[in-house]
Amino acid sequence: MERTDYSSITAQAVALTEGETNLVANLSNLSAILDMALADINWVGFYLFEESSEQLVLGPFQGKPACVRIEPGKGVCGTAYATQSIQRIADVHQFEGHIACDAASNSEIVLPLWVNGECIGVLDIDSPNYNRFTEDDEQGLQHFITRVGETLSNI
Template structure:
């Protein structure tokens, strides 16, 4: 049985260290990427306070063969299923292969409002062999919820997952 419940008094860096350790333990010997994303989405929900959505968008292709992000495992309200690369925060992070930390999503040009309650967002690309294969997406109803520490912790998580999803 797994019981991954972080101490609420942990520092952010220690919380992300423990999150990465838990994700590593859960995904190390599992070859199914969807199963690994599902477990990690649940871990994100447990370890990162103040969220209203936590999950993944996977790189896929639309009907014409253009790259787009396709909804993957998540915890939260129903979400947009497909996001063109370059659109919204997730699409921008995928296009640039760079973390996006957005204090106010309503001020982000082209923001896609899947949940009107979201106020801030952090999106981290998962990169394997130089290509974005997915993004980790966290939303919060709190403005400016995410910090550089959150981004660094999620980037460490993405590095662990790159070969496992």
């Protein structure tokens, strides 16, 4: 598999989000950018923390319909949010408590999304391939989500 050019993807994402104050519009474009740029994925999108329900709620995404609400600490997304750490899972079927929204997903990476010093949710990317996400992907996506969080600070 070709190496993904995360620098280019990040530059495109920053250019699209800089100056735009609508969170839904920005996250919609970000999920579309990643969906176009990443090979061998079947779902990419955001779950946002909702204060009133204390749950992660489905946000903008690309892919099949997904689970709408996830408890912090549950599944890969809830674990990433609760621990505020990246979860890179080679085989989701081996992850205790995995929430299977799409039976075709076999690996997953989830990154916390920080805006203005607050974790507002997570970026979730699924693949039908086992062990799809590498250390390079993790580092590239971490840079992507950090830069995006900075540009979203005007929201």
